[in-house]
Amino acid sequence: MPETPEQFYARVLAQADEQGRLPIPEQAMWEIFPFEPGSLIVKPLEAPVLPEPPRAGEGGLPCWRCANPDDGVVWANERWVLTGFAEALGLPFAALLMPRAHLDLGDLDDTMAAELGVIAVRVTRAVEALDGIGRVHVNKWGDGGAHLHVFLLGRPAGLVQLRGSCLTLWEEMLPRTPPHLTDETLQVAVDALADLGAPATG
C-alpha cells in the first residue's frame, strides 16, 4: 500500500538538500531532454496539500467543456467529441478526445472504455501513416480539469530529439504550426472515425 502523504514527504525530503532541493534527475542527461543539465536548479519540494484543491469542473468550480459542449469539435457521436486546440500548437498534429458527459477516466463504463480505445487507436493509426508524423502519443493527466480530456499529440517525423515524455516541453518552444496544415491533419483523424460518428458541421 502507498505511504501516507506525510510519510512520503518526510522520506523524500530526507534525501533533499538543506533547501529541500532534490538531485537533478537522470532524465536531464537524456538526449531528448531540452535543457543543458548544468543550467538547471531544482525547485524546493513543497509539502503535501490536503485535501487537494478542486480541479475545474468539481468542488463547485465550473466545467468549461460542459458549458461549451460544441466548441472546437471536429468530430462527434452521442458519447464522444474530438476537438482541435483553440490556439495553434507547435506540433504537426494535436487533438483532444473527450466524453460529452462530465466523466473522468475512472467513471467510464466498460462500453465507453472500449470506445475510448477504439477511437484512440483509429486516430493513432491514421495519423501515424502520414509522412510528416513520426509517432502519435496518447496522454491523460487530468490534474487541471475533472472532465476527461485525452491528448493525442503527433511528433514531427525525424525529429528524434523530440521523442518521448519531453515532447510537451519542446512543443512550447517550437514556432506555431500554420493552421491550414494542422486542419488538414485533423481531417485525417476525422476521416478515420467516419463510421463511428460524424464530422462537426459548424
Ligand SMILES: [Zn+2]
Ligand atoms: Zn464537464
